[in-house]
Amino acid sequence: MHGIILEKIDLNSDKRLEVERFLSTFNLFFDKDIEYTVIAKKDREILGTCSHAGKVLKCFAVREGLQGEGIASKLITHITNYLFEKGIYEYFVFTEPKNLNIFKGLNFKEVYTVDKVSLLEGGMVNINKYIEKMYKNSGLKDNEKAALVMNCNPFTLGHRYLIERAAKENEEVVVFIVEEDRSLFPFKVRLDLVKKGTKDLPNVHVIPGGDYIISSNTFPSYFLREEGTRLKAYTQLDAGIFGKYISPIFNIKRRYIGTEPYCNVTSEYNRALSYILPKYDIELVKINRVIKDNKAISASNVRNLIKTEDWDKIKAIVPKTTYDFLKSPEAENIIEKIKRSDTPH
Numbered sequence: 001m002h003g004i005i006l007e008k009i010d011l012n013s014d015k016r017l018e019v020e021r022f023l024s025t026f027n028l029f030f031d032k033d034i035e036y037t038v039i040a041k042k043d044r045e046i047l048g049t050c051s052h053a054g055k056v057l058k059c060f061a062v063r064e065g066l067q068g069e070g071i072a073s074k075l076i077t078h079i080t081n082y083l084f085e086k087g088i089y090e091y092f093v094f095t096e097p098k099n100l101n102i103f104k105g106l107n108f109k110e111v112y113t114v115d116k117v118s119l120l121e122g123g124m125v126n127i128n129k130y131i132e133k134m135y136k137n138s139g140l141k142d143n144e145k146a147a148l149v150m151n152c153n154p155f156t157l158g159h160r161y162l163i164e165r166a167a168k169e170n171e172e173v174v175v176f177i178v179e180e181d182r183s184l185f186p187f188k189v190r191l192d193l194v195k196k197g198t199k200d201l202p203n204v205h206v207i208p209g210g211d212y213i214i215s216s217n218t219f220p221s222y223f224l225r226e227e228g229t230r231l232k233a234y235t236q237l238d239a240g241i242f243g244k245y246i247s248p249i250f251n252i253k254r255r256y257i258g259t260e261p262y263c264n265v266t267s268e269y270n271r272a273l274s275y276i277l278p279k280y281d282i283e284l285v286k287i288n289r290v291i292k293d294n295k296a297i298s299a300s301n302v303r304n305l306i307k308t309e310d311w312d313k314i315k316a317i318v319p320k321t322t323y324d325f326l327k328s329p330e331a332e333n334i335i336e337k338i339k340r341s342d343t344p345h
Contacts, residue, residue: 004042004071030059031058035053048061050076055091057091058093091121092111092119093121106122108121111212115236116229116232127212130211138205146254147175147252151190153190154190154193154299154322156318156319162287166204167204169285175198176246178190235273242255243279247280248280255277255284257287259286297317303338
């Protein structure tokens with residue numbers, strides 16, 4: 001098709017509204033975290049669009065009947081070239097399974113597909129090589145292991161209890177800390193707090209979770225309108241990737257989780273793990289959460305107590321290393337953010 005022009009959109013202009021209206025005709029949303037959007041147009045009419053947020057391509061759509069005209073290729077090539085110029089050589093696509101062939105035709109590789117969503121990777125990334133490198137850098141032995149995946153926003157005695165149980169019951173334990181920096185406590189702080197808080201457990205290894213342990217904050221919402229559907233798809237995808245790729249390379253035979261009385265996301269995630277991990281010969285070990293003052297210890301409770309400056313109660317539910325950090329000058333900016341925040345992260 002001749003006369004097609006690609007145009008970068010100013011996300012603070014009325015053009016954004018045009019893109020939102022275009023996406024709505026496909027029953028798609030415009031995700032809130034979009035950093036860059038390009039449209040394909042002819043005679044001022046939008047024919048297609050694609051965006052990115054970080055390493056993730058999203059909000060992709062091409063007008064019905066034009067899918068064979070090369071518009072998809074132009075849009076995705078433009079976005080990936082833009083990422084390359086920014087020094088991003090590895091990228092991912094969450095999309096509906098019906099779009100798999102479009103992206104495969106553009107050299108994207110399918111990582112995992114569940115009922116409502118597919119994850120593909122592109123550029124220089126390769127999931128097996130990536131996880132093999134993670135394993136090599138971890139310094140772990142080849143023996144069977146137990147694993148925990150944690151955000152630790154921040155690290156509490158509840159987290160510590162789960163890790164202790166795993167350490168007592170297994171020869172070697174690896175704790176993956178979610179690497180996406182979408183929490184009030186930055187990733188580097190969370191990783192450091194868990195390392196310091198478990199330093200006395202010699203068979204526990206705390207490492208970054210990497211790109212393939214997916215944060216619910218990163219998982220896109222633009223093509224899954226129903227919150228329950230979106231949550232189910234996210235949890236199935238993340239559990240499946242852990243079972244198919246991460247566990248074999250790290251030789252993980254058990255995964256530990258805590259019961260979840262409060263958070264719907266974690267509760268649904270635990271359900272997905274309970275029926276997906278056994279398919280990969282991984283035993284799921286569920287541990288009852290630690291109770292303090294008739295309430296399960298949770299990171300969200302710590303953040304709420306920070307807002308009210310109830311330091312005595314905080315001291316009772318976090319390790320000394322976490323408490324010392326919270327009272328240090330390094331934590332001042334984080335504490336101010338927590339006090340200003342309205343929603344949990």
